[in-house]
Amino acid sequence: xxxxxxxxxxxxxxxxxxxxxxxxxxxxxxxxxxxxxxxxxxxxxxxxxxxxxxxxxxxxxxxxxxxxxxxxxxxxxxxxxxxxxxxxxxxxxxxxxxxxxxxxxxxxxxxxxxxxxxxxxxxxxxxxxxxxxxxxxxxxxxxxx
Numbered sequence: 018x019x020x021x022x023x024x025x026x027x028x029x030x031x032x033x034x035x036x037x038x039x040x041x042x043x044x045x046x047x048x049x050x051x052x053x054x055x056x057x058x059x060x061x062x063x064x065x066x067x068x069x070x071x072x073x074x075x076x077x078x079x080x081x082x083x084x085x086x087x088x089x090x091x092x093x094x095x096x097x098x099x100x101x102x103x104x105x106x107x108x109x110x111x112x113x114x115x116x117x118x119x120x121x122x123x124x125x126x127x128x129x130x131x132x133x134x135x136x137x138x139x140x141x142x143x144x145x146x147x148x149x150x151x152x153x154x155x156x157x158x159x160x161x162x
Contacts (some may be wrong), residue, residue, distance in 0.1 A: 021051065021054050021058065021152075022051070024054055025047060025051040025112050026047075026052075026059045029043065029050055030048050030053070032046065033046070035078050035105075036106075052094075061133050073090055074090035074091075074092055074118050074149055075088075075089070075090055075091060075092065075093040076093055078118065078120065082124060082125075082128075082129075083128060084128065084129045084130050085127050085128055085130050087099050087126065087127060087128050089102060089103075089106075089107075090114075090118050091106075091107055091114075092106065092107075093107075095104075097127060097128050097131040098110070098126065098127040098128070098131060099114070099126040099127070100126055100127075103126075107115055114126070137162075
């Protein structure tokens with residue numbers, strides 16, 4: 018069986034491979050994970066000792082949704098779209114995120130410039146016209162029966 022040090026190193030290395038960390042953050046993570054694994058091994062670890070999930074947003078809703086970027090209200094990371102980040106980094110579905118921070122369904126979880134560029138790409142490719150044709154064809158097929 019792997020030693021606690023080896024397991025700690027593997028866990029932190031996996032986390033650090035997907036998340037940029039400073040030297041101080043890396044050392045703090047090593048310490049926290051090592052302590053948690055040691056407590057689990059001794060049978061002292063309780064679920065109540067887990068840090069409570071923050072309900073206070075890291076940034077305001079107004080600041081979180083900008084033209085060129087969207088900022089995660091949990092960890093303050095900037096990106097073009099939130100859906101994948103929420104699932105991978107926080108194990109959360111977009112609906113849960115919206116509920117936690119009281120974000121209306123009409124608010125897209127993507128930067129406006131990203132949405133506009135995707136929309137323009139669809140228009141340029143004629144995707145809306147193709148969809149309308151497919152719906153019309155499907156509608157005609159149903160009426161004949």
